[in-house]
Amino acid sequence: MVDIVIPEKPPKKTKKSMMTKLANWSRISSPWIIHFNAGGCNGCDIEVLAALTPLFDVERFGILLKGTPRHADVLVVTGPVNEQIKSRLKRIYDQMPNPKFVVAVGACAASGGVFKGCYNSLGGIDDVLPVSAYIPGCPPRPDAIIDGVYKLLGSLKKG
């Protein structure tokens, strides 16, 4: 018998290449969002829409609202996920191209809120999807939503 020796792979270079840096910078500079209501009371949705008005002007940060999940980078979800909308939310998430992030807006999206323990709802978005940022509040102010997305981008910058 011949001993099969598997050579060890050289350790990967930790230094990021130029292209990776450029791609990372572009992701931070141009987050396009898609807004989805997963069974919320519509309170958070009004605040999300208010955050997109000319008063706050999120286009300063390159944030644009897109209609189709194929173009979006950040999925902004409100409401506790109820049983009926669970599969739809999952499908919307699957339709988004990688890399993608989920932002949970409001108390319900973060923990189930007042709907926690209901027979028809789950305890927040993270029961279904991996969530990158939670924005608490019932509903959170538009400033808080913008700040949450901004902090998510800041965490991306760190790596």
Add this chain to the structure above:
Amino acid sequence: MVIELAKILVFPGLVFLFAYAMFAQWLDRKLYARMQNRVGPRFIQPLADIVKLFSKETIIPKSVDPVLFRILPYFAFAAVATSFLFLPIMDSPITSIDGDLVIVAYLLTIPTLVLSLSGWVSATPYSIIGGIRCLSQLFSYEVPYFLSLLTPALMLGTWNINEISKGLPGMIVAHPIYILPVAVAFMVGIIALQGKLERKPFDIADAETEIVAGPFTEYSGRLFGIFRLSLDMEMIVGVSLLVAVFLGGVYPFSGALAIVSYLVKTIFVLFILAYIKTAVARIKINQMIDFGWMVLAPLSLLGILLVVLLHMGGIL
């Protein structure tokens, strides 16, 4: 050979077109934002969008025709990039032949056809409706657009873009009455270009409040990036064509300063386009067809009629 290649690929060819398209998109969005009392995007924003789209995953859905779905964006890109070669940016265009006005007009039609076809192969209700709207729109603005381009060509009796842009200022200085048909045709050309680029009020094909993103609904990542880039470039090509045909190209200057007059004139037209975009809301598809055939087409015919009458009246 090397110089020709550098002209085609770098300046005033592909790289310049890319850079100017990025600038024009920023200018457009910034003016749009300022007119809405917003701050608007950063200067680097369009570049960041494109780089991001190119670095994202590209999803090919199961229901689409994979080959057609992949190659369609490149068709739009190639058509737009080719049509830019005929336009006078410096003293003379990179290549110039008799009848290149017709070539550019037809090359500029290809992105619209590609758009409707891409909506069709995407095989989702939104994209199919978007594709059909694209085509119906095409029938309303294409005829006025071609007729308005025909007006200066008839005046000077040539189909060569370079000769038109060189000859028009002298002709208007010699016979100021010719400013009338040119003004009418320029107005029609601007409005028809707005329809060609699918901007407000004619953004019926990708109306985001009704049909999500129209023909682009299923496109993601790199393929969508190429589409977006080719539409931005189409804006520059369309604007440059209007400048060359109606505003005398690089008229007052020549040599190295020609680029300055080109930039000033194109930015002027871009400003008008942004102003129209801000001032109006989207109209319905039937209203657009009515507008195209009842208002734009007669106006462009009026321009041609004026030229014919002036020729018959013995001026020139």
